[in-house]
Every structure is written in C-alpha cells, then in structure tokens.
Amino acid sequence: xxxxxxxxxRVFHRLxxxxxxxxxxxxxxxxxxxxxRQRLLGFDASEHPVALQLGGxxxxxxxxxxxxxxxxxxxxxxxxxxxxxxxxxxxxxGACLMAEPDLVAEGVAAMKRAVxxxxxxxxxxxxxxQDPEVALDALARAVVAAGADALIVHARxxxxxxxxPKENRDIPPLxxxxxxxxxxxxxRVPIIINGGIGSIAEAKRHLDxxxxxxxxxxxxxxxxxxxxxxxxLFGEPAQYPSMKEALExxxxxxxxxxxxxxxxxxxxxxxxxxxxxxxxxxxxxxxxSEFGVKPDADASVxxxxxxxxxxxxxxxx
Numbered sequence: 001x002x003x004x005x006x007x008x009x010r011v012f013h014r015l016x017x018x019x020x021x022x023x024x025x026x027x028x029x030x031x032x033x034x035x036x037r038q039r040l041l042g043f044d045a046s047e048h049p050v051a052l053q054l055g056g057x058x059x060x061x062x063x064x065x066x067x068x069x070x071x072x073x074x075x076x077x078x079x080x081x082x083x084x085x086x087x088x089x090x091x092x093x094g095a096c097l098m099a100e101p102d103l104v105a106e107g108v109a110a111m112k113r114a115v116x117x118x119x120x121x122x123x124x125x126x127x128x129x130q131d132p133e134v135a136l137d138a139l140a141r142a143v144v145a146a147g148a149d150a151l152i153v154h155a156r157x158x159x160x161x162x163x164x165p166k167e168n169r170d171i172p173p174l175x176x177x178x179x180x181x182x183x184x185x186x187x188r189v190p191i192i193i194n195g196g197i198g199s200i201a202e203a204k205r206h207l208d209x210x211x212x213x214x215x216x217x218x219x220x221x222x223x224x225x226x227x228x229x230x231x232x233l234f235g236e237p238a239q240y241p242s243m244k245e246a247l248e249x250x251x252x253x254x255x256x257x258x259x260x261x262x263x264x265x266x267x268x269x270x271x272x273x274x275x276x277x278x279x280x281x282x283x284x285x286x287x288x289s290e291f292g293v294k295p296d297a298d299a300s301v302x303x304x305x306x307x308x309x310x311x312x313x314x315x316x317x
Contacts, residue, residue: 004220007043009270011253013219014046015246016226019234022050023214026080028093029056032065041072044253051076053122055083055093057103059110066111066119076149077111079104081123081139084158084168095158098127098135105142118149122194124158125178132157132178140182140189150190152214153179169217180209200228207233222276243274247306254299264297271302280309 003025005013010022027040032054043050052069054077056062066077081104083094097104104121111119121143126135140151156172163171174196183191192212197203203213219226224243230236240246254267268288275281287305291297 004270006270007047008257008267009220010047010050011044012246012250012267012270013223013226015240015249016223016238016243017229018239019236020226020229021076022047023078024050024052024074026053026055026083026094027065029054029058029061029065032068033061037068037072041069041074043072043074048073049075051078051120053078053080055080057092057097057100057107059103059106062107063110063114067114070115070117074117076118076120077115078120078122078152079107079111081121082154082158083165084124084127084160084163085165095124095127096160098124098130098139098158101139101142104139105146108143108148109146112147119147120150120152121148122152122154124154124156125175126157127160128157130157132175136178136182137185140186144186144189148189150192150211151182152192152194152212153182155179155193155195176206176209183210198222200225200232204232220270221273223271223274224276224278244306244310247271247274247302251299251302254302258298263293263295264299264301265293268292268302275309278309283308 005023005025013020013022031040041052052074054062054065054069056065056079062079069077080094081097085094108119108121123136123139125132136153143151155176155178156174158168159172176193179191179193190211192214193206193210194214194216197206197213197215198218203215206213215225227238227241227243227246230238240249250271254264257267258264272285272288275284284305287308288301291301
C-alpha cells in the first residue's frame, strides 16, 4: 500500500470504522533513522489504533526505528516480509527475507527488546520455488520464538524472479487453506489473513479459521465497505451510518490542512472510490478529478462532488 495509506487516507478510513487497526505505508528503517521523521511518521491523533510498518533487515536498525515509532505514539510495529518490488529486493527487505527466517527472527528479537508495544510480522506463504508448507512454517516458528506477537499472512507466493510487483498481487494463486493450516499448527499465535479479500462477508467467513483479516486494495478502492466493519465484525454501530455523513465529518480536517498550505487533492485523492458501485460514482470521481486538483480548490469542491452523487442517484431512482 505504498503511496496509498498515508495519514490523510487513514484519517478518512478512521471515520468509517472506529475499531479496525490501521497500518501505515511501509517505511524503510533508513528513512526513519535518517530522514524527515515528522513528515514520514507524523499522524493525527484520531488515527489510533495505528501500526507502523517497517522495511529493513538489519536488527540494530530495526530496533532503532521501532523505538522511534513507539516514541511517536504508534500502537504496533510491523516488519514487512511480503513486499515483492524490485527496489525492496535490492535493499534486502520485503519478500526476499522469506529466504532468511533466522535474520527476520533476529530483527524481531531486537525490536522486542527495544519497545513495549506489540511487534508483528507480515509475510507471504513463500517465494519463488519455495515449498509453502516448509517456508511459511520456518518463518513463523522462527519469529514466534523470537517474540513476534502476531503474523499477518498474504495467502499467495511472491515470485521475485519473473513477475512484476503488480503481477505478484494477482497472478500467484491464493491459498487460504495454507494459512488456516498455520493457525491449526500454532493455535496460541494470532494469525491474520490477507490477500484478495474483497468484502466484509468474505472477512467473516475467514474469521471461522483465523484470528483476523487484513483488507488492502478493497478498503482503499471501495472504502464504503469499511462502514460495515464495526456493525458486522464488532457488533457496534458505525460512527457514521452513511458515506455522506463520514465525508461531511472530514471537512473540518480538510479545512485545517488547507489553512496550513496543503492542496486539496492530497486528501481527496483518497476518497475517489467513496461511492464506487453506486449511481453517481462516476460524476463524483469526475468532479473531484477535474476541480480537486486546482491550486485554489477548497472543501466546497468535495461538497459539490457529493451533490453530484445525490443528483445522479435521484435520476436513477
């Protein structure tokens, strides 16, 4: 979810669900240690609970970055052992670390010594020619022995040789049963499943077998689905019962950041899919895409885009 789940995105998603744990984009340990920390790690208090996802392989650097993240107020530190991009592979972090479970375990142990918040691992079921039955067990047992508090498993392989990062999100077949077997083998370890899950109904079915479900592209591209998280998964009423009310609640946040010099598009690019699949969605997207990118665009653009949805829905009725 790099370049997608920034702080503005997470503030919007938090309006849709009070209970879901939100994750940052993956941030490298080098960027955390040497970069602009406020820009990279700063977040709005409304985002809690929120986890910081790190990319890296050096245990000392992971520990340092984890401690910085904890000091910023993150509720969980996660190490990414699943991202298949070329840049990640060259930097010796992400999915290529599936081949080095002992090194990942050293990183987890170092982070556990450095922070009091939970430390978790996000991984694939294997890479390239690895046997998922062997590779996933090896990684899981190593990191759990090192103190990992939970595993988030993307239920497909990553092919680092032969497939692009985009292809790795769709072409390797999903194997949910492999994740279920991991849970059966490690009943005391929280196991969260990820990959290709497109609805809350699907999430509920997975929860018969595992402890949690992570939504990625479905949550971003069709954020309206998150309105069902609290009532369907937690038995609590949604904070805002409709997308219209949630977007209206976003207006004060937008106005505050526009006053600080931010351009509207930096926030509204994350709400483009708010009405995906309902009458008026195209008019909403078109209006935001045309007017939201203008230098002087203000919060009224979002309100007018919402009116376009209402008008189109009325016509359809």
